[in-house]
Amino acid sequence: MTERDAIEKATEFVRANVQGLGNIVNARYLDSNWFRQNSTNCPPELLDTFHSVQSTFRSHWIVTFEVESEEGIVDCPSTRQIRVFDSGLIEVAPE
Numbered sequence: 001m002t003e004r005d006a007i008e009k010a011t012e013f014v015r016a017n018v019q020g021l022g023n024i025v026n027a028r029y030l031d032s033n034w035f036r037q038n039s040t041n042c043p044p045e046l047l048d049t050f051h052s053v054q055s056t057f058r059s060h061w062i063v064t065f066e067v068e069s070e071e072g073i074v075d076c077p078s079t080r081q082i083r084v085f086d087s088g089l090i091e092v093a094p095e
Helices: 003-017 032-037 045-056
Strands: 023-032 060-067 078-086 090-091
Touching: 003 023, 003 060, 003 078, 003 090, 023 032, 032 045
Parallel strands: none
Antiparallel strands: 023 060, 060 078, 078 090
């Protein structure tokens, strides 16, 4: 799946299922290489957790949208992330 495909799928999902999101902030791809690179300094006491997560990790796109806010109100968080998996599954990432 290309970045463009992921953005299109996330945008369609947001239009149909999620209220109050605006423009896309960014999109990035997380795969097993990213996972390994970001866990190189894993403390020994967390290695079991690392291996557990690694065994269930699925490559996916993260598409970040701005949260539309009302004038004078600051939303927290100011963005929401939509996960687009290579399998086609799309979901709102936990806040």
